[in-house]
Amino acid sequence: QKDYKLWLQYTPITNPETVANYWENVQNVISTENSETLNIARSELKEGLKSMLGDHFDISKKADNIIVLGSFKSLNEKMKNQLKYDFDKIKKDGFIIKTLIEKDLKTTVITAKNDIGVLYGVFNFLRLIQTNKSIEKLNIIDSPKTDIRILNHWDNLDGTVERGYAGSSIWNWQKLPEFIDQRYIDYARANASIGINGTVLNNVNANALILTPHYIEKVAALADTFRSYGIKVYLTARFSAPIEIGGLKTADPSNPEVIKWWKEKANELYKAIPDFGGFVVKANSEGQPGPQNYGKNHVDGANMLADVLAPHGGIVMWRAFVYSEHDANDRAKQAYSEFVPYDGKFKENVLVQVKNGPIDFQPREPFHPMFGAMTKTPLMIEFQITQEYLGFSTHLVFLPKLYEEVLQSDTFSEGKGATVAKIVSGKINDHVLSGMAGVANIGSDLNWCGHPFAQANWYGFGRLAWNPDLSADSIANEWLRMTFSNEENFVKPIQKLMLQSRETVVNYMTPLGLHHIMATNHHYGPGPWVSNLSRPEWNPTYYHKADANGIGFDRSDTGSRATAQYFPEIAKQFNDIKKCPETYLLWFHHLPWDYELKNGKTLWNGLALQYQQGVNEVHDMQATWNRMQAYVDETRFKEVQMLLKIQYEEAKWWRDACLLYFQQFSKKTLPDGVEKAAHNLNYYQSLQFPFAPGI
Ligand code: BDP
Numbered sequence: 224q225k226d227y228k229l230w231l232q233y234t235p236i237t238n239p240e241t242v243a244n245y246w247e248n249v250q251n252v253i254s255t256e257n258s259e260t261l262n263i264a265r266s267e268l269k270e271g272l273k274s275m276l277g278d279h280f281d282i283s284k285k286a287d288n289i290i291v292l293g294s295f296k297s298l299n300e301k302m303k304n305q306l307k308y309d310f311d312k313i314k315k316d317g318f319i320i321k322t323l324i325e326k327d328l329k330t331t332v333i334t335a336k337n338d339i340g341v342l343y344g345v346f347n348f349l350r351l352i353q354t355n356k357s358i359e360k361l362n363i364i365d366s367p368k369t370d371i372r373i374l375n376h377w378d379n380l381d382g383t384v385e386r387g388y389a390g391s392s393i394w395n396w397q398k399l400p401e402f403i404d405q406r407y408i409d410y411a412r413a414n415a416s417i418g419i420n421g422t423v424l425n426n427v428n429a430n431a432l433i434l435t436p437h438y439i440e441k442v443a444a445l446a447d448t449f450r451s452y453g454i455k456v457y458l459t460a461r462f463s464a465p466i467e468i469g470g471l472k473t474a475d476p477s478n479p480e481v482i483k484w485w486k487e488k489a490n491e492l493y494k495a496i497p498d499f500g501g502f503v504v505k506a507n508s509e510g511q512p513g514p515q516n517y518g519k520n521h522v523d524g525a526n527m528l529a530d531v532l533a534p535h536g537g538i539v540m541w542r543a544f545v546y547s548e549h550d551a552n553d554r555a556k557q558a559y560s561e562f563v564p565y566d567g568k569f570k571e572n573v574l575v576q577v578k579n580g581p582i583d584f585q586p587r588e589p590f591h592p593m594f595g596a597m598t599k600t601p602l603m604i605e606f607q608i609t610q611e612y613l614g615f616s617t618h619l620v621f622l623p624k625l626y627e628e629v630l631q632s633d634t635f636s637e638g639k640g641a642t643v644a645k646i647v648s649g650k651i652n653d654h655v656l657s658g659m660a661g662v663a664n665i666g667s668d669l670n671w672c673g674h675p676f677a678q679a680n681w682y683g684f685g686r687l688a689w690n691p692d693l694s695a696d697s698i699a700n701e702w703l704r705m706t707f708s709n710e711e712n713f714v715k716p717i718q719k720l721m722l723q724s725r726e727t728v729v730n731y732m733t734p735l736g737l738h739h740i741m742a743t744n745h746h747y748g749p750g751p752w753v754s755n756l757s758r759p760e761w762n763p764t765y766y767h768k769a770d771a772n773g774i775g776f777d778r779s780d781t782g783s784r785a786t787a788q789y790f791p792e793i794a795k796q797f798n799d800i801k802k803c804p805e806t807y808l809l810w811f812h813h814l815p816w817d818y819e820l821k822n823g824k825t826l827w828n829g830l831a832l833q834y835q836q837g838v839n840e841v842h843d844m845q846a847t848w849n850r851m852q853a854y855v856d857e858t859r860f861k862e863v864q865m866l867l868k869i870q871y872e873e874a875k876w877w878r879d880a881c882l883l884y885f886q887q888f889s890k891k892t893l894p895d896g897v898e899k900a901a902h903n904l905n906y907y908q909s910l911q912f913p914f915a916p917g918i
Contacts (some may be wrong), residue, residue, distance in 0.1 A: 225858065225859060226669055226670030226858065227409075229413050229678050229681075229706065230353075230416070230678065230705040231412070231416060232705060233275050233349070233353065234353075235276075235277070236275050236276060241355065245275075245276050245352060247359075248288055248329070248331065249272060250287065251290070252265060252268055252290045253289055253291050254291075254293055255292065255294075255297035255298060256293050258338050258451075259450075260339055260451045260452070261294075261342075263342060263412075263451055263452065264333075264338075264342040264345045265292055267346070267349070268292065268333075268345045271345075271352075272349075275349075276352075287329055290330075290331045290332075290333060291330055291332045292334075292341060292345070294336070294341060295335065295336060298332065301325070302323065302332055305321075305323050306319060306334065309321065310334075313335065313340070313365075314336075315336060315370075316335075316337065316339055316340050316367050316420070316453070317367065318347065318364075318366075319334050319363065319364050320348055320362075320363040321361055321363070321364075322360050322361045322362070333348055339415070339452075342415055342453065350701065353701075353704060354700075354704040354705060355704065367688075368648040368657075368689065368690050369657045369658050369689070370656055370657050371420070371540075371574070371603065371658030372419045372421065372688035373423060373457065373658060373661070374414070374419060374422045374423065374608075374661055374663040374684075375503065375661065375662045375663060376424055376425065376426070376663045376665070377426040377428075378393075378424065379425070380425065380430050380432055380438075384917055385426050385428060385917060386607075386611040386662070386917045387609060387663075387664070388610065388615040388673045388916055389664060389666030389670075389677070391666060391667045393407070393665060393666065394445070396438070399440075399445065400444030403444065407449070410665070411448065411449045411452035411454050414452065415453055417682055417686055417689065418685055419685045419688065420453050420455060421454060421455045421457055421500050422454055422456060425458055425459050426459060427459050427542065428511060429458075429460065429461035430461065431461040431463065431464035431468045433458055434460065434461075434488055434492075439491065439492060439495050439496075442495070446498070450498065455500035456496060456500060457502065457503060458502060459503045459505065460528065461512065462504065462512040462513045462514070465480075465484040465485065469484045469488075471484060474512065474516070475517035475519065476514050476517070476519050477517075477519060477523065481527075482527060482530075482531070489531040489534075489535060493535040493537075500538065501540070501572070502532065502537070502539050502540070503540045503542065503576065504524070504525070504539065504540070504541050504542060505542045506524055507521075507545060508542065521561070521565060522565050525539050525541040525570070526573065529570035529573045530570065532572060533571075537572065538572045538574060538656065539570075539572060539573045540576045540603060540658070541569070541573055541574070542575075542605070543558045543561075543578075543593060544576075544578055544605075545557060545558055545561055546558070553783035553785050554582060554765075555783070555785045556783060558581065558591070559581070559596065562597065563593065563596050563597055566598065566600050571655070571656075573600070573601075574602065574656055574657075574658060575593075575597065575601070575602050576602075576604075577591050577593045577594065577603065577604060578591060578604075578605045578606075579605065579606050579625075579626070579629045580629070582738055582739060583612070584606075584607040584611055585738040586620075586625075586728050586729045586732050586733050587625070587628075587733065587736070587806060589632070589807050589810060589811075590634065592788035594634050594643045594646050594647070595635070595637075595641055595643075595651075598636070601654040601656045602646060603657070603659060604629070604630075604660070605661075606629075606661050606662070606684060607661070607662045608663055608680045608681055608684050610664065610677070610680075612746050614732075614747070614873065615673070615916075616677050617870060618866075618870045619676045619724050619844065619866065619870060620724050620727075621680070621695070621699060621722065621724045621725055622680040622725065623679070623680070623683030623684070623686075623699070624695040624721075625725050626683065626684065626687050627694060627695040630647070631643070633793070634793065635790040635791070637651055643691075644692050647691055648691055659691065661681075661685075664677050674862075674863075674866055675863055676863065679706070679721065682698070682706075683698045683699075683702065695722060696722060699722055700714065700718055703721070707854065707855055707859075708854045708855070712854070713854035716847050716851075717847070717848075717851065719847075720847050724844065726840075727837050727840040728837070729837070730837030730840065731834055731838055731874040731878055734837070735806070735826075735833060736805075736808045736809035736810035737767055737774075737775075740763040740881065741763070743756065745917075747912060747915050748876060748877070748880075748910070749881050749884075751763045751767055751769070752764070752884050769884075770888055771888055772813075773813055773816055773818065774809055774816070774826070774888070774889075775809030775811075775812050775813040776809065778797075778810065779798045779799075779800075779811055779812060785811075786798040786811060798811070805820060805821060816888070824894075825891075827889045827891045828894040830885070831882055831894055832897060834878035834882055834897070837874055837877070838871070838874045838875050838878050841870050841871045841874045844867055845864075845868065848860075848864060848867055878897075878898075879900035879902070879907065880904070880908075883900050883903065887904070
């Protein structure tokens with residue numbers, strides 16, 4: 224099943240010259256020691272080579288052109304001497320892949336400080352062959368730039384997945400702990416291949432049951448399965464668990480009984496799972512319980528849990544996704560206002576987990592102003608890999624382009640060059656802990672992610688968590704080669720298509736800085752007209768503020784002053800209509816319909832044309848894909864073809880629904896080049912999606 228194999232296809236190389244060339248450099252694999260992880264590394268390497276290059280192994284007894292696999296300490300003295308300076312350069316989990324030549328004998332060494340580093344090195348080495356790179360003279364020294372590279376599964380214990388569009392949860396709680404599904408192993412292997420080293424098994428909207436002995440046993444079985452792939456297990460902790468499963472009357476973090484309960488819970492967890500990673504907590508957010516229920520604050524809550532985990536080496540990832548109905552002036556400002564004053568107050572084993580933007584995983588948001596603003600607290604970034612607001616697993620959107628845009632944003636927190644990537648990797652303020660979390664898009668679908676191209680978002684997230692400075696371009700390139708084909712005639716156009724796809728979705732959903740205009744609850748499809756929800760900041764009308772005078776949310780000095788949360792260089796830029804990048808124009812400004820854009824068009828015309836452009840681009844994507852039949856297996860070719868067809872229809876739906884709605888206010892006609900809607904506004908407003916998945 225090609226879909227199932229993700230980027231680890233290890234497709235046989237058909238060009239005999241290329242094969243011969245590779246064989247010149249690998250005749251045998253020798254490992255210098257054994258451990259579960261190293262055995263996995265060895266068999267991965269052997270199987271990968273066999274699959275790509277054919278079954279030539281062990282025919283040569285020559286001690287030439289071999290690969291030596293093992294941790295540094297297991298290498299012979301000669302090798303150690305040759306590698307010792309390189310070795311000083313690698314960090315935990317990093318690796319060295321180096322060609323050593325001695326008296327005409329050639330050895331490629333894959334070594335690391337720990338076993339998992341060797342496995343990472345193996346996957347890296349195989350990637351070279353998968354992407355048709357030379358392995359003749361290698362000198363690769365690489366280490367992850369963040370410590371915690373983690374997936375957040377929003378999986379519920381009943382098997383549903385919140386915001387999941389690829390089937391149900393892959394955790395079969397009913398059959399665990401006895402039954403270990405092969406999928407768990409395949410999952411761990413796929414994650415290890417991109418350097419992911421942690422997984423949060425359950426939803427941030429947590430169910431306390433996961434912390435009962437019955438479930439802990441199941442969690443332990445998963446942890447046992449993942450361990451040799453370097454993956455630690457974490458859980459979300461429901462703040463009110465002491466009440467719900469502990470029989471206490473309160474969950475007040477200062478109450479001695481509560482503290483005792485959590486302490487015992489931690490002991491119990493670590494007894495079952497000695498390397499348990501820790502907790503993720505969503506507290507006092509969207510109805511979840513938290514310390515504020517007891518007049519306490521985020522610091523009190525996070526530090527109490529941090530204290531019980533610290534003796535075991537566990538951490539707390541405390542989420543900053545908070546917004547209160549009592550302060551609805553501007554939701555975008557609330558996390559910053561609530562958290563920044565706490566800087567310096569969190570315990571050492573607490574990370575604050577911040578979404579990439581200040582609202583909620585929109586197709587485009589400016590970076591979250593908290594990045595750079597809390598110098599004494601390690602901030603993790605949280606991206607969504609699942610496409611809640613970006614067309615579920617139906618639309619082809621290559622998200623690393625979005626991740627890259629955020630990671631490369633300059634916060635100016637320490638002068639020029641203080642990018643979000645540097646803050647997240649702990650470089651700027653020298654934090655011991657650092658991390659990147661991605662809300663998983665994985666489910667029970669045969670192809671894991673629902674859309675063959677959604678696999679690239681899982682892949683890309685992992686690669687960027689390893690190195691937040693990688694380019695989306697290079698990630699698309701390697702993913703395509705590994706997943707589909709090395710044929711230039713395929714890679715070139717499809718790479719271009721992937722890189723454009725994120726801008727395309729912005730164009731047909733939320734151009735020029737529009738945001739949160741999706742339909743209610745499920746967030747699939749347009750709903751800019753929605754204004755009847757109980758909390759103001761749940762309504763799309765709150766975000767676009769369209770009226771006869773214009774459109775957009777004024778967050779400048781004349782409005783909510785959200786721009787003031789950024790460092791002055793950025794604040795000045797966002798605040799000034801003329802300097803604000805047009806991609807964020809309506810995010811920060813409310814402008815008249817005939818406001819003149821940089822291209823000389825009026826705002827209304829520009830907006831309409833951008834919606835149209837999004838539609839045109841999906842049309843182009845279809846045309847490009849249709850030319851690729853020769854390079855792709857039939858199943859995946861057809862799947863993508865069908866999905867693009869839906870995407871095209873839905874891009875039109877977005878364009879028509881939004882333009883008809885906004886036209887009521889602009890009272891202007893559509894500019895030349897923009898197609899007229901097939902239906903009237905009533906039609907689009909009456910569409911219902913009662914069965915949209917994953918709410
Ligand atoms: C929003 C989702 C909601 C999540 C929430 C969160 O709509 O399902 O629970 O984020 O991140 O995007 O906590």
